[in-house]
Amino acid sequence: MAPSNLGYSIREAGSHFGRNLTTSIGAVITIFLSLFIIGLFVVASSMVNSIIGGVEQQVTISAYIDDGASDADVAAFKKEIESWPNVKEVKFLSKDDALEKYKKTSASKADATISALDGENPLPRSYTIEMEDASQVEGTAKKLRDNATFQKIVDGGSVNESVSYGREEVARLFQVTSYIRIAAVVLVALLTFVAFIFMNNTIRLSITARRREIAIMRLVGASNGFIRGPFIMEGILQAIMGSTLAIISLELVRNLLMPKIQAGMPFFEMDVALIIYLATYGSLVLLGVVIGLFGSAIAMSRYLKV
Template structure:
């Protein structure tokens, strides 16, 4: 039994049962399409949370009585931390200037206020590659213990909420994926069962002339492989087209500029295609178990 004979029989079956094959491929494609959309949503949310968290950074407020000559050594200490990408020193006067700029026309409320009433601070930009909320919290706690530091601030609440939300989306994606996987497996298995049932007599005759199980099952497995491959590729192609469409909208829109939507990482794309193929092949093998008995 050569692979050439197996493939030739598979393609001949594909031609003869084109409609049933097309329906199975479409079911696989639709299931993967829904799952891939959720996955795309999840990865973009995760990407946003990571970016947002990294951009928020840390603000280290110093005590008012911190001597000016301690600033360079504190700066050195902060830049030496592996999680830190960039450190900017903001003096009390600079902070006051920012506040004035922020208040714009209402800056007169600051009249008579001492320009040094705001504490000096360091603005820390976190290394994106090393960004992890847990580590940032730990880092903030460590810096807070330094005697010159009065307070360390970062958007913990925001990041916490975003992380909870992204965790929720991840759970939804996982549950949806699992449900869709079962649905697709059920439909694929039953479509193949129907095909096998319709061709029961044919399979009986083929078995009678001395066909081995691989000769009988082989073409069905090749068809399943193609269905899984084509169904998932088609679905991912549609998702990619939608992604490019959103990218176009993002580039044109002032409001969305900088959102930087991302596509599903290639490792996951390969995993989705592989799972789809595996699902179809296993579903077929399972559906054919009965018809392979003598």
Template sequence: MVPSNLGYSLREAGRHFRRNWSTVLGAIVTIFLSLFVIGLFVMGSVMIGNLVGNVENSVTIQAFLSDDADSNAVQALQTKIEGWDDVESVKYKSKDEALEEYKQSMSNRNASDVVAALDGENPVPASYVITLKDPQKVEEVANKLIQDSDFQSVADGSDASSAVSYGRETVERLFSVTYYLRMGAIVLVVLLSFIAFVFINNTIRLSIAARRREIAIMRLVGASNGFIRGPFLTEGVLEALIGSLLAIGVLQAGSQVVLPKLQQSLSFLSFNLPTQVVAATYGALVVIGILLGLFGSAIAMRRYLRV
């Protein structure tokens, strides 16, 4: 589908751009919007993935221990858990450390008054803080810990399951929300890509209809199929290329303006996009745009240009 005469194809495409600028502009805007949404989806998905990864990495299992637990049994159990395949580390948190952490987390909520009301008693139990190699295994490791007889003997309370706490529910809800967001974005991207494809197809059809007499004369003088197709293929590709470059420009400008503001407002989150991801996204937009223009033009000619 490479034009047999590139110079002639470019001149003819430029002439059609000038004569039918409104139709061409509509095709370019449609392609721009479609590719802009695709790029926005890809870059947004990367940022959401990073945020989910950060939340996942903060998921730990906290196993509360009885105040009456034997210290040797507690130490032996810690060594045992550290030997499990999915466990990265186990940290023992004493009652005093747990109370101090409570004070810090409740610093703005009258924690000192609450602690004073305890009259020197410390009701916060000691615990293990278990970090995992794969956060997705949190439920599996938690169930293994609950069923472990050694843990049951030192767990806080008579029910070992109530002595184990982990934040898997929060991550699952986050995954559920992001899943539906991604599915919705995919549907929107496919729909807009189809609209851009149809618009290019219609634009080329109109161009063919307006130049049927010229095409017939070219056929009579012996012009090849490739020579005749060249301007239409070039036109579709140029429209798609311009639309993709516009989408890249807007995405780049938007990221330079919006991301720093988001980072400033939500400093506890990371909105950084790796340079490799940005470059790959922009390259993919150009390729997708060219393919949309190329195949949209080719199908229009196949159905409506009888050569």
């Protein structure tokens, strides 16, 4: 579209929009619903990723230490673990700390169990190891089991039994989260494709209704670019209006619905950063404009063939 035709195309696009108000509103609503569903699913995917990330951060390794190990060896090995790659933090639990933790996690039966112990504390000292990347837990656990220093201070002399991280549960967790992330990408791509089909068909119907107008313009010698300009601008106008409605609706969801969801499920980490919303809004506008451009160009191609 030549720059000299830009003003004409914009004026004609506005005129077409007003003259065919019902069809134009239908196109805007189609674009709005398509982009809103895509945006809603992107935000939901970000929430799921946030929840998954929170669950993954709870994956830790517990390494139990023999009561006979010296405090110096225990402290030295803690510093060694902290220097390993992928280790975020190492916490040391004394026997008293372990007993207090047991009381908190097993409140219903802790008193009876402690009374039966007659003042003795059979719980071992331990390290609790948090990782930067929880998916690498298997490698960190293997490195711990193979470490010669740990083998000297290990509880009960059994390396395998003294390293605990719920191997089967962790493997199942990462398998499920992997499936969820793949499904999210596939569904967003599918929704985008469906949105393109819907919007292209809507634009095609709008242009088909004006095929006589296009035919007359061709008969009087108008170039393809001159004919195409107003329809492309109208597609862009519809896309901007639809994407704006989608953004407003998503903002209402963010400010009105999301706080209620988070308040109802405080045990889940589902915060979605503002930058994610802003990136989503920008992507929706860009996606709408691109689909409007291509939809108009493809829909008009049959009427501009020589």
